Amino acid sequence: MKNRILIIAIPLMFFNSILAFAQQDRDSVLINLEKAGWEYEVKAGCNIGGIIPLGMPQEIRSINSYSPRLNGSFEGVVTHWFFKDKKWGASTGLRIEAKGMHASATVKNYSTEIITDGNRVAGYWTGDVNTKYSGTFLTLPFLVDYRFNKRWIINAGVYVSYMLEGNFSGDVSNGYLRQGTPVGEKLEFKDGKTATYDFDSDLRRFEWGPEIGVSWKAFNRFKLNADLAYGFDHIFKKSFKTITFNLYPVYLNVGFGYIF
Amino acid sequence: MKLLRLGLISFCICIMMASCIKDEAPNAEADITSCKIPSKALIRDPVITNDKVILYVNDSVDITKQAPEFTLTEGASILPASGTTRDFSSPQTYTVTSQDGKWKKSYQVEYVFNEMLTVYHFENVKMYNDIDYDTGKTKDFFQIFCDTLQGNEMEWGDGNSGFMIINSDAAATDYPTCQSDSGYVGKCAKLTTRSTGSLGAMFNAPIAAGNLFIGTFEINLTNTAKSTHFGVPFYSTPKELVGYYKYKAGSVFTDSKMNVVTGKKDNFDIYAVFYEVTDDVQYLDGTNSLTSSNIVSIARLTDKMETNQWTRFAIPFQMNNGKSIDQNKLKSGKYNLAIIMSSSIDGANFNGAVGSTLYVDEMQLFYE
Numbered sequence: 001m002k003n004r005i006l007i008i009a010i011p012l013m014f015f016n017s018i019l020a021f022a023q024q025d026r027d028s029v030l031i032n033l034e035k036a037g038w039e040y041e042v043k044a045g046c047n048i049g050g051i052i053p054l055g056m057p058q059e060i061r062s063i064n065s066y067s068p069r070l071n072g073s074f075e076g077v078v079t080h081w082f083f084k085d086k087k088w089g090a091s092t093g094l095r096i097e098a099k100g101m102h103a104s105a106t107v108k109n110y111s112t113e114i115i116t117d118g119n120r121v122a123g124y125w126t127g128d129v130n131t132k133y134s135g136t137f138l139t140l141p142f143l144v145d146y147r148f149n150k151r152w153i154i155n156a157g158v159y160v161s162y163m164l165e166g167n168f169s170g171d172v173s174n175g176y177l178r179q180g181t182p183v184g185e186k187l188e189f190k191d192g193k194t195a196t197y198d199f200d201s202d203l204r205r206f207e208w209g210p211e212i213g214v215s216w217k218a219f220n221r222f223k224l225n226a227d228l229a230y231g232f233d234h235i236f237k238k239s240f241k242t243i244t245f246n247l248y249p250v251y252l253n254v255g256f257g258y259i260f
Numbered sequence: 261m262k263l264l265r266l267g268l269i270s271f272c273i274c275i276m277m278a279s280c281i282k283d284e285a286p287n288a289e290a291d292i293t294s295c296k297i298p299s300k301a302l303i304r305d306p307v308i309t310n311d312k313v314i315l316y317v318n319d320s321v322d323i324t325k326q327a328p329e330f331t332l333t334e335g336a337s338i339l340p341a342s343g344t345t346r347d348f349s350s351p352q353t354y355t356v357t358s359q360d361g362k363w364k365k366s367y368q369v370e371y372v373f374n375e376m377l378t379v380y381h382f383e384n385v386k387m388y389n390d391i392d393y394d395t396g397k398t399k400d401f402f403q404i405f406c407d408t409l410q411g412n413e414m415e416w417g418d419g420n421s422g423f424m425i426i427n428s429d430a431a432a433t434d435y436p437t438c439q440s441d442s443g444y445v446g447k448c449a450k451l452t453t454r455s456t457g458s459l460g461a462m463f464n465a466p467i468a469a470g471n472l473f474i475g476t477f478e479i480n481l482t483n484t485a486k487s488t489h490f491g492v493p494f495y496s497t498p499k500e501l502v503g504y505y506k507y508k509a510g511s512v513f514t515d516s517k518m519n520v521v522t523g524k525k526d527n528f529d530i531y532a533v534f535y536e537v538t539d540d541v542q543y544l545d546g547t548n549s550l551t552s553s554n555i556v557s558i559a560r561l562t563d564k565m566e567t568n569q570w571t572r573f574a575i576p577f578q579m580n581n582g583k584s585i586d587q588n589k590l591k592s593g594k595y596n597l598a599i600i601m602s603s604s605i606d607g608a609n610f611n612g613a614v615g616s617t618l619y620v621d622e623m624q625l626f627y628e
Contacts, residue, residue, distance in 0.1 A: 056280055056281055056282055057282070058282045058283070058284070058285040059285070060281065061284065062281060063281075108284065108285065109285065109287075109288050109289075114459070114462075120428075120459070121425055121426060121459065124288065178289065180390065180391055180392075181363065181391055182288035182289050182290075182358065182362075182363050183288075183289065183291075183310075183358070183363045183364070184310070184391075185310050185421065185425065185479065186291075187425065187479060187481055188480075188481060188482070189481060189482075190482055191482045193481050193482050195462065195463070196462065
């Protein structure tokens with residue numbers, strides 16, 4: 001809950017400061033910093049994507065629905081532009097962001113566990129699976145920027161994220177579980193019978209991977225941004241063996257930025 | 261907005277490239293889905309569980325030369341092959357291998373033609389074992405009561421395999437149905453109403469009453485009371501059920517939602533039902549074992565008390581109104597008999613008190 005408050009509070013603080021700045025004439029300090037190649041930007045955006053297996057595992061027979069959810073992000077970025085022409089730059093910043101998705105799929109012989117309070121039923125599921133994933137991350141990007149012209153900038157680099165809170169849960173229905181192994185007792189779930197699963201505590205805290213992006217300056221101080229971040233690590237801890245294939249977070253962040 | 265659209269499109273393309281649905285994997289399951297023998301020989305539909313096939317046949321069948329035919333999970337294979345002639349004087353083992361070749365399952369196939377046992381000492385149990393999910397090794401989970409008399413074997417049914425699903429780490433003696441050393445003579449059956457924890461509650465089955473019955477158990481999650489299949493063929497007229505019991509009710513009575521019902525005391529149940537088998541009613545289950553119109557006679561213990569002394573009971577069978585026993589049907593195996601015991605009388609509906617314990621020993625069914 002504390003994290004939730006933080007998530008709301010930090011962006012609000014950002015916006016307040018943006019408004020405060022915008023109302024004043026630009027500080028001479030800022031102008032001098034800009035001359036020295038320093039640029040400050042605040043960004044707000046939305047993460048669209050999902051946690052996807054690298055190549056569809058054989059267990060998944062069809063994807064029935066997918067919703068990326070509305071995942072907000074807020075970021076403060078510092079860029080230093082090098083040399084006189086200021087074509088090359090380097091940036092870093094701090095981003096607080098949400099990632100999530102809802103997906104439903106039909107699977108065959110999909111290894112899973114139904115868990116509550118330490119009791120569990122493990123086995124192989126054939127039928128429908130609904131998955132809900134959401135996480136709140138504190139992210140540090142390290143990027144190299146290249147400016148094509150006044151309007152277009154591309155960048156590439158890596159990002160490192162720490163998950164503040166995360167949730168991976170869902171339910172199974174309309175199928176059957178083979179208990180333990182594919183030849184174990186058959187537990188049929190039909191006529192609306194469902195069971196839930198919850199792997200929150202098995203999610204990995206750290207995430208990292210490459211990030212590439214493009215920006216388009218719409219006005220003097222206003223930018224549109226699109227950044228694609230791809231997580232190199234499986235979203236679950238190494239010790240977690242229940243889901244037999246790896247899932248990687250792939251998110252496109254689209255939004256706008258304001259340069260001071 | 262153009263940029264946004266471009267971004268979205270390229271992202272979707274990415275996803276699609278990485279995520280084409282692959283060809284379906286070969287099946288990993290290895291089930292016997294049906295079993296066929298000449299239909300004249302059978303007096304019941306074949307009973308097929310996850311590791312057993314029971315064929316109730318009339319006594320004119322030469323069980324030393326039988327060639328049952330099986331249908332299997334698509335792509336699976338069976339050894340010895342379906343249709344192989346074998347001697348079923350004792351149960352025969354078949355091994356089914358899955359289509360992908362990675363999984364094997366053994367089935368015991370049994371022909372039953374003689375009268376069920378009618379004297380029960382509860383001295384013998386065998387262990388139910390299966391592969392343990394954590395270690396991959398075979399592990400003993402719970403006890404199954406079985407009685408043998410002159411090569412005639414009978415296995416009691418119970419709900420332990422349902423309890424195992426959600427409490428796979430429990431010791432055999434912590435299951436709802438197990439053996440106890442403190443019998444009236446030797447060992448006895450001990451039925452205990454157990455809590456199934458939060459996982460059980462999620463399955464809308466917060467308690468598991470200890471039960472022991474003649475029949476088979478096949479878990480039905482949609483309607484758990486239908487998991488118990490009561491009865492086996494019986495060729496005589498049952499007269500009386502006699503035995504010994506001890507009972508202690510649990511202290512807190514709860515309903516199916518785990519709400520405490522104050523002032524209500526748990527009670528046990530011991531009864532036997534004799535019923536006619538028809539095409540649509542091959543067996544009775546927890547929903548109709550006392551109410552089915554196929555029931556001919558019932559013997560149910562009514563004079564019950566909480567006691568820590570072994571107490572004898574003798575319950576005569578009473579004919580249901582307007583019912584009679586057709587001797588021809590009786591001879592041709594058209595009637596079933598079931599004995600049913602539970603540590604909580606309404607345990608099938610998950611009403612009861614955790615801790616209620618029923619001990620039963622030295623039971624006998626009298627018939628003529």
